[in-house]
Amino acid sequence: VTGPNEDQDENKKRAALEAVKELPPSGVLGLGTGSTVRFFIEAVADLVRQGRQFSGVCTSEATRAHASALGIPLLGDDGPWDIDVTVDGADEFDDALSLSKGGGGALTREKIVSFASKRTVIVCDATKRVRLLGEKRPVAIEILAFAHATTLGHLGAHGQPKLRMRGAVPARTDGNNLLVDLTIAPTSDPAALDRALHAIPGVVETGLFVGHADLVIVSGGGTVERVVAS
C-alpha cells in the first residue's frame, strides 16, 4: 500500500542519504533534529560501524538518545566544538536558502550548532520549498516562561502568536522554555523579522535561520536536487 505519507518518508530518506556525500573522511558532525535527519543519523551509524571516525554534536535530547543508542560517539553539550558539517532538516526554505525551523521545538540548539559549523547542509522533501517563509507554516519562537503572556502580547505586533501546547500543558523545550507558533504574513525579509523578534525581551531564539544554510538537498518528484543560494 502506498500513500502520501510513505512518499514523503521516501523523499526524506533520499535527501538524508544524499547528505552522506557531503561528509569529510572523518571529523565532527552536527546532528540535527527531526524525522528527516533520523535517516541521516542511521547512515552515520552505519559508517561508524564500518570504522569511520566520526563524533557528533547533538541539537536535542531526542537526537542524543537516538544517536547514542546507535553507537555514534558524541561530544558534550558545553562546546566549543570544531564542527566540520551540520546536517539538519527544515520546515520551510526559500530561494535564498533562508529557513524556518523549530517544528520539533529544537530551534535554539539547532541554531547554536549550525552557527558553530563550517558548513550547514539541510535535507528535506519538496513540500518544504516555498517562495516566501511563512507561506505554509508559522514561525516557531522559543520564549522564557517568565512573563510569557506579556511576551505573547508583544509578538502579536508581528502576527498571530499561539502558545504551543502538549496536551493540556504548554510544550517545553530541552531548555525548559516555552514555544510560540507565530502565523505571519509571508515575508521576503526574514532577517528584518528575526531582528524585530529578537528585540522583544523574553524571546530566547527564533526559528528563522538566515545565512545559515550552505546547501539544501531536496527530494521530490523522482529527483534529488542540490540547491545553493541564488
Ligand code: A5P
Ligand atoms: C526541529 O525543531 C526542527 O527544526 C526540524 O529540523 C524541522 O522541523 C524538520 O523536521 P522534519 O524533518 O521532521 O520535517
